[in-house]
Amino acid sequence: MPKNSNSIDEQAARHIIAKRKNIPDAQTLISKICEGNTTALSQSITLAESTAARHQLVAQEILTGCLPYANKSLRIGITGVPGVGKSTFIEALGKYLISLNKKIAVLAIDPSSSISHGSILGDKTRMNDLSTNSQAFIRPSAAGDSLGGVARKTKEAIILCEAAGYEIILIETVGVGQSETAVHAMTDFFLLLKLAGAGDELQGIKRGIMEMADLLVINKADGENKTAAQFAASAFTKALHLYPVKESEWSPVVKRCSAINNEGISEIWKSISAYCALVNSNGYFENNRKKQNAYWLKTTIENTLKDTFYSNPQIKEALPQLLAELNEGTTTPFQAAQELLKKHNSKN
Amino acid sequence: MPKNSNSIDEQAARHIIAKRKNIPDAQTLISKICEGNTTALSQSITLAESTAARHQLVAQEILTGCLPYANKSLRIGITGVPGVGKSTFIEALGKYLISLNKKIAVLAIDPSSSISHGSILGDKTRMNDLSTNSQAFIRPSAAGDSLGGVARKTKEAIILCEAAGYEIILIETVGVGQSETAVHAMTDFFLLLKLAGAGDELQGIKRGIMEMADLLVINKADGENKTAAQFAASAFTKALHLYPVKESEWSPVVKRCSAINNEGISEIWKSISAYCALVNSNGYFENNRKKQNAYWLKTTIENTLKDTFYSNPQIKEALPQLLAELNEGTTTPFQAAQELLKKHNSKN
Structure with missing residues (x-):
């Protein structure tokens, strides 16, 4: 039974509004977390896990607020x-x-x-x-x-x-x-x-x-x-x-x-x-935590650099052709890499 | 005994000119390599190993010329x-x-x-x-x-x-x-x-x-x-x-x-x-060589992305401050990474 498309849109809109309303503001969540409120804690973890930009915005504010504690x-x-x-x-x-x-x-x-x-x-x-x-x-x-x-x-x-x-x-x-x-x-x-x-x-x-x-x-x-x-x-x-x-x-x-x-x-x-x-x-406890922070900083940077590169539409388009040329033996991996990097840098 | 600085400059200049003159053109080297001439082979490997841009230019031309063989x-x-x-x-x-x-x-x-x-x-x-x-x-x-x-x-x-x-x-x-x-x-x-x-x-x-x-x-x-x-x-x-x-x-x-x-x-x-x-x-021999080519392409790209990032003067300047903030616990590795990546992308 096909549904009326308008009613679906309305339903979706209501759902989105309801969801938006459900997000408490960051300062409230920070205070509640610091009081040991597990509902606020769960909500904040859910926000941090969300890939939605507006959730991430709130989540990062909560994290900054929680860091001193x-x-x-x-x-x-x-x-x-x-x-x-x-x-x-x-x-x-x-x-x-x-x-x-x-x-x-x-x-x-x-x-x-x-x-x-x-x-x-x-x-x-x-x-x-x-x-x-x-x-x-x-x-x-x-x-x-x-x-x-x-x-x-x-x-x-x-x-x-x-x-x-x-x-x-x-x-x-x-x-x-x-x-x-x-x-x-x-x-x-x-x-x-x-x-x-x-x-x-x-x-x-x-x-x-x-x-x-x-x-x-x-x-x-x-x-x-x-x-x-x-x-x-x-x-x-x-x-x-x-x-x-x-x-x-x-x-x-x-x-x-x-x-x-x-x-x-x-x-x-x-x-x-x-x-x-x-x-x-x-002193190892403190030093190790510092090293771990540096490790995650590095890992996040390097993963983001790679993800940005491979998700660049110009790279996605050019990569299969260059791999084919590599396999035919008409270019070297180093030459192909230089060509792709040039494309990537001209875009950015 | 201190040397006359002028004579050193002259000497260095003569040395550079002599070295420049010594680079045969790429096409000559390609032909000689394909004839099995070991002097041309050695010279070409030296060019490929050199970090000088003008040597790299000749070396990459030689490599492209040699690839079919x-x-x-x-x-x-x-x-x-x-x-x-x-x-x-x-x-x-x-x-x-x-x-x-x-x-x-x-x-x-x-x-x-x-x-x-x-x-x-x-x-x-x-x-x-x-x-x-x-x-x-x-x-x-x-x-x-x-x-x-x-x-x-x-x-x-x-x-x-x-x-x-x-x-x-x-x-x-x-x-x-x-x-x-x-x-x-x-x-x-x-x-x-x-x-x-x-x-x-x-x-x-x-x-x-x-x-x-x-x-x-x-x-x-x-x-x-x-x-x-x-x-x-x-x-x-x-x-x-x-x-x-x-x-x-x-x-x-x-x-x-x-x-x-x-x-x-x-x-x-x-x-x-x-x-x-x-x-x-x-069929493994051929497949493996193809996989190796893809591996070196990927490795070259990823190493270059990292090198470019960490050698960016803006990153070099900002990194120590952010690492200090990380160690003080006023930021997270993820937030610090985002800040650095923003700086890097605004430059590029």
Whole structure:
């Protein structure tokens, strides 16, 4: 049944007006965030995630307003292959931290979420206790096409959560692609979850994940797994010694836990606390955050330069022809690049 | 004893004029290169390596003229840590190929050469027999500050050598930094030299070198080393099986040799020939070269975009201030990036 096109337009217009009305002004949101209002926090994260220009305008004003109250948390990155028990572990660690009277926020980086519709944290029910606790704030992964975009949104969510008074931010990522590197570059402490005998050691070494870990936790160290977990712990401890000393001067450690039984969690927190004491005293904590800021500045610049270049209509038009010439052997990659760059600069 | 400044100027001027006069015109050089004249080949590589604009103009004309006669060789990348015996191996392989009536060229990528003044191929006397053989052309590593620059010069030298009729181009690199990735991206076949029991296996896996290798050669498999080499060969064969199947459909092999005694070289050539037969029949050889061209086009563009940005005087002036604001926490990396990009685009 075809609809009257006028009525659709009216409907759309009403929808847009309603949506516009729903955006509170930035100053109100900033005040509410700083009071710890989670509705304002959620709304602001949604604005920061939006690609609409008018949302971005408000979001950037909120961020600037929140910055003086941010940067005061401990940011912990948590990764591990699917099935390692990340959600259960985060629930166990989160509940333990709340018992220490800490406010915690849980965020996620998952560049695949736009396709899989959120393979991690998508289902809040996997963290039953945490998601109903007023000391915890859980936000599913930001959607996005590029890791750079998702990473920026997560970094902005961190700032907003910090301004809202969350003292510990847990940032989860799934062990695929480059997302671990992104999480490592936005956290103070990097925790790698493992299973005993999973046989993914080579993958971890190859992709440099092992090298990034400050703490390696063997999860599901319970029941029949106990002995295997003990062997795995000593094997991983040996493997970690093969790496050069970290800039933080911290020697990565291996711990075992059973997240589902809440066993070993306090030992893990002891390690994290020892790390914090070390890097606060030797200045690495501050220096590392400065280096991370410079890294994200550089990454944002370089990604934007590339995106601007490849989305230039003149480049889009000329590129296939030049690639064809390259393949025919009538030009060199360097000559073709010069030609494209000339076109790009004449446009800009 | 202070010199007369006038006489120095005169001297410098004479030197410049003499140098200018020494540049033959591009068409003459192209003809001579295609006749296999090594003096013209050397002069043209020097022009391509020069950063002077007038040299680059001639060099690019020569390259365009040589392109129709290029792309007809087999390009072999050779890497291994210092001490593995690269020079001796290249000399042995080179002499063997000459005995098969092949013309071979030896080039090198060494981005550190501007500092170390050429740690590889710098001393031609290390390849005594090859350097005096008329069937071989040896060119030490191009100097340069950036890997990108050195890589471009080496790629241009490959084209010139091919036009001069060299059928096999051996490109050596030392096992440091990202130079292996660059060599891998400009060669058809990648050969990794190893020693038995050197204990650098983890390094190779970590840095992705093992994964790139088409052939792993254990050198110095002689005398007391023979048994150790045998063990190493079977260990490496097992390790190679852990990697996924290559796009080329080639299963990497492990061979042993004693380059200094000319032992095992013909077996190595047999493997390389088998690889060539496979990738010529399944189309990978051609496809890979096309992908490499696209890779270098992309790399050149992206490096130039970055270099142009960071060398912009406005950016150079504004960057330190924004980094300071970032560290004080009064801006975000994303906001700072936007500000710099706005400045850059207003200039261009």
